[in-house]
Amino acid sequence: MPKLIITDRSGKKSEIEYDCNLTLMETLRDNGYDIEASCGGCCACATCHVYIDEKWTDKLKNMDDDEESMLDQAFDVKTSSRLSCQINLSEELDGLEIEIAPE
Amino acid sequence: MIEKTDVVIIGAGPVGLFAVFELGLLNIECHLVDNLDKVGGQCAELYPEKPIYDIPSRPVVTGQELTDELIKQINPFKPKFHLNQQVEKIAKTEYGWIVETNIGTKVEAKCIVIAAGAGSFVPRKPPIENIENFENKNVFYAIRDKSIFKNKKLLIAGGGDSALDWTNELSKDSNVTLIHRRKEFRAAPDSVSKMQELETKGKIKFLKGQIKKILKIQDSKIMLEYENDDKRLNIEVDYFLPFFGLKMELGPIAEWGLNLHENLIKVDTEKFETSTPSIFAIGDINWYPGKLKLILSGFHESALMAQEVFKYCFPDKKNIFRYTTSSKELQKKLGV
Numbered sequence: 001m002p003k004l005i006i007t008d009r010s011g012k013k014s015e016i017e018y019d020c021n022l023t024l025m026e027t028l029r030d031n032g033y034d035i036e037a038s039c040g041g042c043c044a045c046a047t048c049h050v051y052i053d054e055k056w057t058d059k060l061k062n063m064d065d066d067e068e069s070m071l072d073q074a075f076d077v078k079t080s081s082r083l084s085c086q087i088n089l090s091e092e093l094d095g096l097e098i099e100i101a102p103e
Numbered sequence: 104m105i106e107k108t109d110v111v112i113i114g115a116g117p118v119g120l121f122a123v124f125e126l127g128l129l130n131i132e133c134h135l136v137d138n139l140d141k142v143g144g145q146c147a148e149l150y151p152e153k154p155i156y157d158i159p160s161r162p163v164v165t166g167q168e169l170t171d172e173l174i175k176q177i178n179p180f181k182p183k184f185h186l187n188q189q190v191e192k193i194a195k196t197e198y199g200w201i202v203e204t205n206i207g208t209k210v211e212a213k214c215i216v217i218a219a220g221a222g223s224f225v226p227r228k229p230p231i232e233n234i235e236n237f238e239n240k241n242v243f244y245a246i247r248d249k250s251i252f253k254n255k256k257l258l259i260a261g262g263g264d265s266a267l268d269w270t271n272e273l274s275k276d277s278n279v280t281l282i283h284r285r286k287e288f289r290a291a292p293d294s295v296s297k298m299q300e301l302e303t304k305g306k307i308k309f310l311k312g313q314i315k316k317i318l319k320i321q322d323s324k325i326m327l328e329y330e331n332d333d334k335r336l337n338i339e340v341d342y343f344l345p346f347f348g349l350k351m352e353l354g355p356i357a358e359w360g361l362n363l364h365e366n367l368i369k370v371d372t373e374k375f376e377t378s379t380p381s382i383f384a385i386g387d388i389n390w391y392p393g394k395l396k397l398i399l400s401g402f403h404e405s406a407l408m409a410q411e412v413f414k415y416c417f418p419d420k421k422n423i424f425r426y427t428t429s430s431k432e433l434q435k436k437l438g439v
Contacts, residue, residue: 038221038351040396044150047350069289072262073348075230077284077313102230 002094008033009100018089024050024098025085033100041085043067046074048084053097060087076102104209108134108183109416111202111212113190113356116144118386118401119218120173125409127180128433131416134210135182136202138189138223143170145220148349159399169398179438185210189223191355199381199415213415216408217368217377217384218401221351229260229345231317241325242317242343251342252277258327258338260314261346262287267294269344274301280308280338282329312336314345356388364390374411375404381415383408 001017004027008014018027025048028035036047043066052060057080067086071077081101110126112119115137123133141147146155146166154163161169188204199213226244228234234242246252246269253276259266262283267290270281281298288295301307312331319326326339353366362369362378367390370377377384385408386401394400413422427433 039145039149042150042153044153045350046348068285069262069287072284072289073227075313075347 002089002091004089004093005095005097006031006033007097007099009102020089020091022089023085024087024089024096025083027089028084028100035084035100036103037085039085043070043083043086046070046072046083049074049077049101050082050084051078051080051099051101052082053099054080056093056096059092059096074101105201106134106183106208106210107198108132108210108212110134110214110216110412111136111190111200111210112182112216112218113202114144114217114219114386114388115139115142115184115186116218116220116386117146117169117173117398118220118405119144119216120170120177121402122216122218122385122405122408123177123180123182124173125406126412127177127182128427128436129409129413129416129422130436131409131412133180133182134185134212136185136188136190136204136208136210138187138225140187142174142184142186143167145351146170148224155398157397157399179436189354193359193382213381214412215382216405216412217356217382217388218386218405219353219356220387222353222356222388223351224349225352225354226345227347227350229314229347231314234317237317237320237325237343241320241323241341242345244345246344249273254278255341256280256324256339257342257344258282258314258340259344259346261348262289263346263348264290264294265346265348266290267298269346270307271297271301274307280310280340282310282312282314282338284311284313286311310338314343317343353388367394373407375408376411383412 003015004018005015016031025037025041038047039045067083109131110133112122112133112135115135126133147170151167158164185208188206190202191205192203194201200215201211203209252273256278258280259270260282270279273279302309312329314327314329316328318328324339328337368377368384370384370389370391372391375383375385385404387396
């Protein structure tokens with residue numbers, strides 16, 4: 001199975017396997033990471049905010065307007081910021097490195 | 104004045120609304136309390152335009168449509184709404200419970216039904232160190248009395264409707280600076296163009312950036328540090344008004360002595376009653392083995408809850424199970 005490399009809020013790095021049918025948010029949540037995702041993944045809040053490692057930015061589908069504007073409700077937004085519910089996992093993302101943004 | 108009713112429902116989201124229907128069929132009268140200024144809960148606040156695909160018999164329905172139709176469905180039962188307020192305290196009485204809100208509304212009821220979803224919507228606070236020390240002095244997340252801002256220097260943060268509407272409104276009598284992380288805004292296009300016009304005319308100032316720190320307070324003014332393209336800059340104002348939308352938190356419910364399971368209220372799956380008799384919990388806020396946070400689960404839970412609430416409201420009456428399809432009495436109640 002393909003893998004993700006996650007840095008949690010305490011700075012701890014770990015590897016998890018993922019299923020290509022899920023979004024990044026669902027995968028993080030199901031693996032017990034502290035990610036609120038209060039809207040359940042319909043891009044209506046900004047509580048699944050993550051930073052994507054620069055090496056991977058180009059491999060992801062571009063952010064749409066909905067996601068970009070929801071990020072207005074997040075804090076510490078960087079150029080690498082994404083909402084993890086909007087990232088559909090695929091084989092090509094094997095090895096993706098992400099960091100969970102502060103609450 | 105204390106109003107009297109049969110049931111107080113905490114939370115006017117889809118599950119709280121449908122509970123009015125199930126209770127109403129059993130002649131049980133309801134009041135609802137919600138912290139938002141409108142009914143519909145998350146459906147109306149977070150995703151009014153987003154489609155929902157798993158409501159039985161509705162292949163697709165938006166959050167707002169679902170809310171509107173539930174309101175129509177429960178209208179025959181004339182529920183009373185207490186909006187814009189949060190239940191703060193509950194106290195046991197001989198009759199049942201007195202429920203008191205943060206603005207002093209008091210309602211006495213036989214039973215309490217908690218249908219509070221993921222909790223109350225409260226302002227999302229920026230993660231700035233020590234910001235709580237400045238709250239309600241130099242920092243406000245909501246505006247109740249705008250007169251205090253007259254002729255003052257204000258910094259408004261955010262890019263949504265609240266940030267833009269208040270920027271436009273307060274610019275009439277105050278010196279307003281708006282700070283937002285980008286030049287685009289999610290607020291209504293009308294408010295955005297009005298703000299841009301004010302900026303062109305020099306009536307307001309716009310800064311691109313994000314607030315990082317509160318540095319100090321001096322002569323009642325507050326000094327903040329913000330980041331703009333890797334530069335750190337300072338701004339001094341009388342008031343800082345961050346508008347970053349709402350988040351949900353359990354709030355006072357956590358203090359009522361109910362048995363909890365990871366911030367959710369434990370209930371049984373027969374009556375959906377909590378560890379405190381005559382207090383029930385339905386919808387996303389409850390927990391039992393196998394719980395699924397679905398609107399349809401909340402609808403089911405409200406029907407079973409109503410059967411038990413009936414016993415508290417009418418201890419001497421027998422509850423005869425009837426269908427709306429065939430019962431003349433139920434149809435009369437529904438006005439059909």
